[in-house]
């Protein structure tokens with residue numbers, strides 16, 4: 001059991017406290033940290049939104065959310081009530097004057113606390129909220145601001161948000177969340193690469209044939225169709241989560257774990273990412289949109305139906321890309337990435353495929369061409385697997401077969417795996433920004449995404465339809481098979 005070190009006492013202000021993210025992720029994450037006694041008893045969690053409700057009603061709603069989104073085995077009535085007692089609510093209009101003095105009065109009771117402001121609202125409000133925080137004198141040395149993704153929808157809007165937030169907060173107090181960086185296996189990637197000598201020596205184009213990153217989801221757009229249709233899979237998943245995974249896989253060793261050392265190295269990868277222009281958009285990208293089908297044996301509607309009364313949409317719900325990191329280490333090593341909604345399984349992984357041995361002394365029929373593969377599973381079952389060739393037991397000939405050195409983190413460490421938000425919310429209080437994105441990273445990632453979005457916008461054809469419950473359009477299979485490779489797919 002890991003030792004849990006309590007953080008300093010805080011007043012966590014959550015803007016967007018009545019919204020979906022707060023109910024589904026933030027409150028459950030804070031409850032879990034409280035249950036583990038990481039949150040000091042003197043701390044407060046202050047919800048702020050437009051809806052006019054009292055603290056009592058907010059607590060009742062929070063109770064409902066916790067009962068819905070925390071596993072029943074983790075609900076302990078005494079701890080739950082104890083947690084609810086730490087919640088407060090203030091009605092605040094981000095765009096007007098209402099409620100700001102009330103918020104100030106509450107915060108002024110405890111001026112020395114660590115004071116994170118979590119902006120779980122539409123990004124359009126980030127600038128206005130920050131201006132008001134400044135106007136009401138709520139920003140000091142102990143404050144931090146947490147920005148939910150998406151930071152904009154392109155480079156221009158991202159810069160505008162970063163400028164507005166940066167006008168009142170120094171960069172060291174800005175925490176841009178990418179919750180994938182809070183996932184245990186993603187952090188384990190750092191441990192795997194930089195705390196072991198065996199892998200780093202093999203981590204280059206001499207030994208690695210290619211890398212695959214898959215982030216598959218079974219859900220459709222759920223209640224977020226309004227947002228999603230203006231976004232699409234490239235903006236929603238690739239520009240942030242997938243590029244961050246790629247950065248951690250491809251970056252050089254940072255000189256330390258401090259925030260800027262890690263972020264400097266990630267930035268170099270983003271800068272080395274080859275832009276995808278009109279010239280190669282057709283050969284290295286596939287866009288898809290789910291049609292009706294079945295997921296987990298249940299029939300589900302297509303994307304257009306999920307949108308409701310809406311003109312025909314060209315928004316992609318699936319993307320597959322062949323990416324190049326233009327550096328000495330990765331020259332000639334493709335990174336195939338794919339993500340989509342309504343795929344057969346919720347399954348995310350990074351696969352590092354090593355090259356075939358240059359010469360085989362074994363009979364050819366007993367030998368796969370590319371026997372060694374490292375599979376890093378992000379979800380649902382976090383773990384790692386190294387595929388190695390071994391001899392088939394028995395007195396017969398010399399037959400080989402792939403065998404797995406398999407580690408399931410849950411089984412190995414016999415403890416609950418915390419949700420990504422639990423770690424990240426506490427890192428904000430500690431002031432540790434290593435797992436958060438710096439302004440330049442976000443903007444370089446948007447510049448790359450903008451080039452691809454423009455190349456797509458100039459094409460006449462809409463995204464290719466794929467049946468819900470499949471692994472995307474067949475063109476995504478062709479994308480990798482043209483290169484003589486296949487997507488790594490395991491049976492559940």
Ligand SMILES: NC(=O)C1=CN([C@@H]2O[C@H](COP(=O)(O)OP(=O)(O)OC[C@H]3O[C@@H](n4cnc5c(N)ncnc54)[C@H](OP(=O)(O)O)[C@@H]3O)[C@@H](O)[C@H]2O)C=CC1
Pocket residue numbers: 015016017018019020021022048049050051052092093094095119120121122123125148149150227
């Ligand atoms: N939901 C999710 O799974 C994820 C969400 N995100 C991001 O998190 C952010 C929030 O998303 P989500 O919770 O889904 O959104 P919701 O639409 O569910 O919630 C929006 C929140 O913003 C508040 N709000 C709106 N206008 C104002 C205003 N003028 N002043 C004060 N508060 C206001 C609303 O309060 P009220 O209802 O009281 O008006 C509500 O609490 C978005 O940026 C989203 O992209 C990121 C990853 C996942």
Ligand SMILES: O=C1O[C@H](COP(=O)(O)O)[C@@H](O)[C@H](O)[C@H]1O
Pocket residue numbers: 217236237
């Ligand atoms: O940021 C987002 O992530 C979720 C997927 O997160 P996961 O932790 O469940 O893998 C995705 O559904 C959502 O569209 C996107 O905005």
